[in-house]
Amino acid sequence: MSLWDIKPETRKEIINACPVPFPEELAYRIIKFYTYEGDLVLDPFGSSGTTNYICAKTGRKSIYIDNSKRAYDFAIKRVKSAYIDLFLK
Numbered sequence: 001m002s003l004w005d006i007k008p009e010t011r012k013e014i015i016n017a018c019p020v021p022f023p024e025e026l027a028y029r030i031i032k033f034y035t036y037e038g039d040l041v042l043d044p045f046g047s048s049g050t051t052n053y054i055c056a057k058t059g060r061k062s063i064y065i066d067n068s069k070r071a072y073d074f075a076i077k078r079v080k081s082a083y084i085d086l087f088l089k
Helices: 012-017 024-034 052-056 069-088
Strands: 040-043 061-064
Touching: 012 069, 024 052, 040 052, 052 061, 052 069, 061 069
Parallel strands: 040 061
Antiparallel strands: none
16 A cells, blocks of 8 residues: 655645645646656646646646636646746756
8 A cells, every 4th residue: 555645735826826726746646647748638627727737847738627717827827837947948
C-alpha cells in the first residue's frame, strides 16, 4: 500500500481565485501516472486551472471548463505562465 503525503495548497493568489484549490503535486502525480505526452485531459471543474497548468508543464493538452469568469481569468494567466516558462528554458 502506498501513501502520498501531499500538503494542501496555501498560496494566497490561488486560494483567492478558487475556494477549494487542490495541490499541484496531486495533479502532477495523477496526470503523469495516467496519461502520456500529447494526451488530452478534460477538467470539467477547472477553477484555478491547476490541471491545465500541470498539463502545459508536462506536454499534455487540456480542456478547461468553469462557470466563473474570475477563476477563468486567473487560470488563463497561470497556464500562459507555464508556457512562457517552457519557452524560456
